[in-house]
Amino acid sequence: MTDYEARKTYIARRDESMRLVDQVFDSPFKVADLKVPDEIPLDAKPLFLSLVSDDDRKILQIPPMELLEKLKSGTLKAVPVAGVFCRAAVVAQKLVNCCTEFLPDLALMYAKKADEYMEKNGKPMGPFHGFPLSIKELYALEGRAAHWENPDLINNMQTDNAVLVNGLLELGCVPFCRTTAPQFLMSIESFSPMHGLTTNPHNTSLSSGGSSAGEGAMIAIGASHLGLGSDIGGSIRVPAACCGIYGYRPTNGRVPITGADSLTPGYNAIAGVVGPMASSADLITLFMESIESLELWKRDTFAERSAWVPVNPKEVTVGYLLDDGHVKPHPPVERAIKEFISKMEKAQLPFTVKFKPFTPMQHEEAWKIITGLYFPDGGQFLKDALTNSGEKATDQTKMIALENPNCVEHSVKSLYAAQDVRNKYKTAYQKHWKDQGVDVVIMPTVPSAAIVPNTTKYWGYTCVWNLLDYPATIMPIGKVQESDKKDESYTPRNDLDKAHQDLYSPETYANAPVGLQIVTPRWNDELALKMMEVFSHAM
Template sequence: MRPLTREAQTSRNTIDSKRARRAEAVKYAPGFSADEHQKYLNATATQIVKNIQAKVWTATAVLEAYLARAAQVHDATNCLTEVFFEEALEEARRLDAEFSKTGALKGPLHGVPISVKDSFNVKGFDSTIGYTRWGNKPAEQDAVTVATLRAAGAIVIAKTNVPQTLLAFESVNPLWGRTLNPWSTAHTPGGSSGGEGAVLAADGAALGLGSDIGGSIRIPSGYCGIYALKPGHGRVSYHGSVGPNPGFEAVRAVAGPMGRSVADLERAARVLFGERGSGNAYLPAPVPYRDVTLPAKLRFGYYLNDGVVKGSPACHRAVLETVEALRKAGHECVEINPPDVARALQLFTGITSADGYEKLTSHLGSDKQESALFLVTLGPRLPGFVRAAAGWAIRTFVGDTQFASFLSHSRRKTVGKYYDYVADKLAFERETRGTLWSAAAGLDAVIAPVQAVPAVPHGGCDRLAPLACSTLLYNIVDSPVGIVPVTRVDPERDALSDAWRVAPGAGSTILERGLYGPKGAYDVRAMKGLPVGVQIVGEAWGEEKVLAMMHVVDAALGPRGFGPGSWDPSKQRGVALA
């Protein structure tokens, strides 16, 4: 075996030391006791604050319960990165002491244990997002969102795992390893806010913070069965969040809350919207939360297939059950043609690949590029004549014009060509908004699948990365979108029926074969019990209306086994990866 290079040895030392420190930090959690702790885990963030205010609970007692569960779920899923259990306990005791003296809550999130995605700076701790090169470089101050949540009384307990470069929907990287889905060890929790999805679904935190540039909040929320809000750009500060390509602005990342109830998302939004921090930031827009009144009868559009990949029976059922529930509640639901999702994916691919992903991958150093990025970064690595030949072969012999088109857009470009793509993106945004929210359409919201399948097995992103088209569409269009969990995979109800098989495909035969072929990712037996959710899409600058409509959808669906206290470690199926 060849000896490691100096850089590789430094990376290995960083991995070993940071994982060891994480293991020591997790030991500050008490052992989990259902009799002692479960009542706190069964409470929403809103209920936690009310019980502390009523002097029924203390912040310390609540925190100990969530730390005990966070340690438990980390052991089951490997979801945490930087861990602040000791510091959180000190903060809870300070909150209790101050409340005992004054009788006044620190703010609307007083005593609520929260987790944040690894990309958000927390003073005194690293923001590595999985790069060993970024280890041992602690942040000098909190991100604006983190500082704002702390000022409202929240207690930050940990940061959570993400994929390398934040570009894949599997949460795995060389520094922290792979995060598992809390419902199935054989499946990913999604990404890039995958650690957040896992810890929240399993009650390891009461509320969380993620970010989204192509589905990074919504995919893990759908995969893990939690609630989430992706705001439009300009509502929540992004200052103090790190990324591998900070100068990239053509499709702008946004920060948003993830949680276990719509009420908790609303509470977080009331705290975060329009808050700029102490700096002189141009964004977010100084627009605080605005209360809305919904009409008694809402009009929802919906679609089942995204125009690139045929949706699975499980995801079709989630949309149709939502539609049925809303109709029973007196609302109107009309099937609509989806926007041009294929065009959105072409634009997203063309824009993000403009420099051949050179900047995104420049931080790897001696770190091995994770396989989840293989298909994402393949196009620019191919010589032009090879890419052209491959596209021709795919169109001619496979008949998949969409996949061939995506490959052709994934290449290096001149600055002028990059400008053309951005101009096309802005035109597409205007056209799509104009269609969905025209007076003629008269829609209050659109109900859409999160992805074509409930979740993918580990390694699925290697060959199925374009599945993110169903979420990245609404980053290109910059619409506010909520996620509501609807149902769980049922092997009997969600199997591939003859009727489903003979129905027309949605576009890409390569992707559909990868999902539904003999060794496809859609295996309802392996997926049994995995959550399935829907996207609730609203008009630009309508985040408050989206949250209000999420309340409507959630109430119409009724009790269905999601939310606080729904996770049981014994229900995590499958065998953990080595």
């Protein structure tokens, strides 16, 4: 199928499912034909709230954990709440272009199951009873296409749900929409020729980040509280940071990935993972506790046997990294992290937290290693897919693969050698971490607050942890301020750094969030989330 035909199919499915929302959920507030301004304001969140109905707004503004308790207690019924979030997703789509498909039929079916279970048994069906769930498009849903923003796969119909989706359905979740990503999902931006640009609700001149672009925008604008993303270089963490929400990249194997595993089956040079994005730190912890209780490793050959074991430390040493030595963060990022540390040093935390500087170990080398292993075929799969459909490669696809000097076609021998370099770096970094005497590292997520579209040339602040397979969480810690002036005396270290610094002015990034990345060694996921919870509550 050509890219033109695929885009027509994509839009037809999206718009038909949009109309279905009004048909499935009976409400005087009709959204399919809702008119929005031709020019969306920089901050789209107030407009979003003004466009939804008064009744829907009351539900949407209930704090997430309170909403969950109301559903679990039966104070709110799942069916009307599902309708609210389906309609909200349509409004969000019209403002920031974040949805690939709406799921009112599934939402109604699973919401009815929750309500019927409550009525019959007098208790919730699970820890997420009736709770709305948005889902990144790559996750398999039975009877629906999973195309990965690749026209070649527009009719790639799935015969089952992803393992994680089935688990969440058992826990009581109600799926209500699918969300956007960039071309081939290989960018920390949000543009795809299939759907266009997903914009940032805090500043619509900026990208929402990627590749879990639609999830970031949906949750940030207030149309979802809990969503599913994926991450092979920062694709959960970057949009979470750019959009001022929470996100979690787990250790590989802790969350089942089958059904959302790879655009290129058999690839495993760098481990991709799936995980949650949310409006609340508490939701992410509940997600992990609940998922691991299902023992989904019994259903997914790629999931490791694990159980969530809460940690209650007496003392934690937190290393802070303000600059990776290759690309210097913009002024608001450094300022926000310094202010965060100062605030936490004065806060009444439940245990002792000591902060000390953390020195990065050759993060520029990590960038070279991982970008040399993303496409061991030299990008041939991408070239073939583009040739088949006629779609043009985006600049971001060119940057990471087609014009990347690190991306070469490997022989078996050279691939083994490249993976040996990867393994030696991982071993050296483990020792480096231990030698610095820290339990946790906090640092920027991206070296800017959100992203100017089509400018990204480096995501080393996140992908180093994919290379090492260290779990990392994201929490919002502030926004760009007018006082965050550019340091005119700074001399860039290299061309990449110069291009990054040239982008900055506080006006360009006005109102953009700053997200903090919290990292721990492999299999220390519980500690990463514990620190996110403690810090977010202290904020």
